[in-house]
Amino acid sequence: xxxxxxxxxxxxxxxxxxxxxxxxxxxxxxxxxxxxxxxxxxxxxxxxxxxxxxxxxxxxxxxxxxxxxxxxxxxxxxxxxxxxxxxxxxxxxxxxxxxxxxxxxxxxxxxxxxxxxxxxxxxxxxxxxxxxxxxxxxxxxxxxxxxxxxxxxxxxxxxxxxxxxxxxxxxxxxxxxxxxxxxxxxxxxxxxxxxxxxxxxxxxxxxxx
Amino acid sequence: xxxxxxxxxxxxxxxxxxxxxxxxxxxxxxxxxxxxxxxxxxxxxxxxxxxxxxxxxxxxxxxxxxxxxxxxxxxxxxxxxxxxxxxxxxxxxxxxxxxxxxxxxxxxxxxxxxxxxxxxxxxxxxxxxxxxxxxxxxxxxxxxxxxxxxxxxxxxxxxxxxxxxxxxxxxxxxxxxxxxxxxxxxxxxxxxxxxxxxxxxxxxxxxxxxxxxxxxxxxxxxxxxxxxxxxxxxxxxxxxxxxxxxxxxxxxxxxxxxxxxxxxxxxxxxxxxxxxxxxxxxxxxxxxxxxxxxxxxxxxxxxxxxxxxxxxxxxxxx
Numbered sequence: 001x002x003x004x005x006x007x008x009x010x011x012x013x014x015x016x017x018x019x020x021x022x023x024x025x026x027x028x029x030x031x032x033x034x035x036x037x038x039x040x041x042x043x044x045x046x047x048x049x050x051x052x053x054x055x056x057x058x059x060x061x062x063x064x065x066x067x068x069x070x071x072x073x074x075x076x077x078x079x080x081x082x083x084x085x086x087x088x089x090x091x092x093x094x095x096x097x098x099x100x101x102x103x104x105x106x107x108x109x110x111x112x113x114x115x116x117x118x119x120x121x122x123x124x125x126x127x128x129x130x131x132x133x134x135x136x137x138x139x140x141x142x143x144x145x146x147x148x149x150x151x152x153x154x155x156x157x158x159x160x161x162x163x164x165x166x167x168x169x170x171x172x173x174x175x176x177x178x179x180x181x182x183x184x185x186x187x188x189x190x191x192x193x194x195x196x197x198x199x200x201x202x203x204x205x206x207x208x209x
Numbered sequence: 210x211x212x213x214x215x216x217x218x219x220x221x222x223x224x225x226x227x228x229x230x231x232x233x234x235x236x237x238x239x240x241x242x243x244x245x246x247x248x249x250x251x252x253x254x255x256x257x258x259x260x261x262x263x264x265x266x267x268x269x270x271x272x273x274x275x276x277x278x279x280x281x282x283x284x285x286x287x288x289x290x291x292x293x294x295x296x297x298x299x300x301x302x303x304x305x306x307x308x309x310x311x312x313x314x315x316x317x318x319x320x321x322x323x324x325x326x327x328x329x330x331x332x333x334x335x336x337x338x339x340x341x342x343x344x345x346x347x348x349x350x351x352x353x354x355x356x357x358x359x360x361x362x363x364x365x366x367x368x369x370x371x372x373x374x375x376x377x378x379x380x381x382x383x384x385x386x387x388x389x390x391x392x393x394x395x396x397x398x399x400x401x402x403x404x405x406x407x408x409x410x411x412x413x414x415x416x417x418x419x420x421x422x423x424x425x426x427x428x429x430x431x432x433x434x435x436x437x438x439x440x441x442x443x444x445x446x447x448x449x450x451x452x453x454x455x456x457x458x459x460x461x462x463x464x465x466x467x468x469x470x471x472x473x474x475x476x477x478x479x480x481x482x483x484x485x486x487x488x489x490x491x492x493x494x495x496x497x498x499x500x501x502x503x504x505x506x507x508x509x510x511x512x513x514x515x516x517x518x519x520x521x522x523x524x525x526x527x
Binding site: 073076077081082087089090091092093122123126127 | 228231232234235236238239242243244246247248249252277507508
């Protein structure tokens with residue numbers, strides 16, 4: 001795999017690789033669920049969103065039935081809010097269809113501890129009662145802290161817990177190239193990109209204690 | 210203390226305001242769900258400490274707290290108009306001993322929320338103090354304008370009415386000017402504080418001048434019982450000169466919106482039809498008040514100091 005230039009970010013999944021994995025996963029989803037019209041893809045932002053859109057397009061291509069795509073922010077359901085001194089920024093939630101009796105396929109880019117998935121399932125249940133919930137994880141890092149299993153995996157990636165694994169291209173336009181990169185311990189995507197300059201001074205509400 | 214409380218818009222940076230407004234966008238979405246509740250502040254206690262009576266603001270904070278799953282307790286000490294500072298602080302200390310995670314304070318005297326914040330461990334949110342500030346009202350006004358106009362920067366805001374006694378006006382002047390809008394105020398001269406232009410606003414005793422080209426017309430409530438005869442000759446004369454109706458609204462831009470912090474004295478600050486119909490957005494302001502207060506409570510409530518957040522490093526967790 002090519003080394004990314006900036007600050008030691010290492011690409012481990014290229015755009016081509018990701019798109020192949022998403023095509024395979026689309027086939028696997030159809031293999032497992034006979035009625036494609038009952039599928040409802042629910043993306044966990046930000047990384048899950050472009051992946052879910054691509055999966056929906058793949059499903060339309062294969063089964064000539066494109067499932068709805070929802071976006072479900074898990075921040076307000078996180079289990080670490082009580083112990084953090086800073087409040088994470090909220091992200092968009094858009095659920096265009098009813099959840100009741102649907103086969104909901106949660107889509108996330110990187111699954112590690114499983115805590116985000118737990119939060120997503122709790123959030124989902126507040127929207128209704130799906131017939132089943134399945135999970136797509138483009139990258140499975142291991143290090144699970146909850147009994148959560150990925151139904152459709154793009155790639156297993158053994159990493160050390162301190163490393164960061166990020167999907168790039170996730171926040172831009174829908175059709176931009178995607179890649180998964182690994183950042184060394186203690187390095188954020190911003191610092192890798194900006195050559196280590198940390199974000200601006202903390203503001204009042206942003207920087208407690 | 211700074212950073213833990215919301216005492217006034219004057220203390221906030223533009224980025225802080227933007228962060229609250231961005232958070233409120235997502236809180237508004239929660240309020241549109243069938244289950245209008247998220248578990249975010251489960252197990253947290255929010256105390257509404259209202260020394261001055263208020264139905265609307267208190268209900269708004271109460272709903273906001275409950276939508277975030279906090280337990281909300283309303284505490285309204287008997288309100289004789291002049292309480293000694295000690296007894297207020299005693300009340301605050303008593304409350305503090307019950308370990309609230311956030312205290313929302315309203316008081317008729319400016320500065321009381323700040324004094325209470327100095328003795329409490331919990332974050333304090335000012336829900337209106339005298340003629341000083343009413344920060345969450347300004348935030349919901351900013352949010353509503355942002356929603357209607359898609360921006361704040363470069364807009365012209367006309368605030369009409371009793372600027373002198375209005376905490377809503379002060380907080381909005383700070384808020385809108387920090388966000389890059391231009392603010393004009395219009396009122397009978399006795400209701401314009403002499404130093405108001407030092408806040409970066411243009412004051413005028415001509416409604417027409419203040420409304421000329423305005424994107425937003427905000428009318429303030431006239432406390433009729435208190436003011437008639439001293440600050441203004443009569444309510445009727447005030448209504449004739451400064452009350453907004455469709456004819457006077459024509460001075461403003463064609464797509465100008467009309468706001469009011471409520472409750473409206475119909476036929477005084479606003480004509481009947483303007484109170485109920487577009488372009489007034491009064492009920493949107495009320496709805497957005499819940500979202501903005503959810504955002505404030507989310508950002509302030511129950512954040513733990515770092516020492517407690519890392520239990521391995523010390524014996525602070527008991």
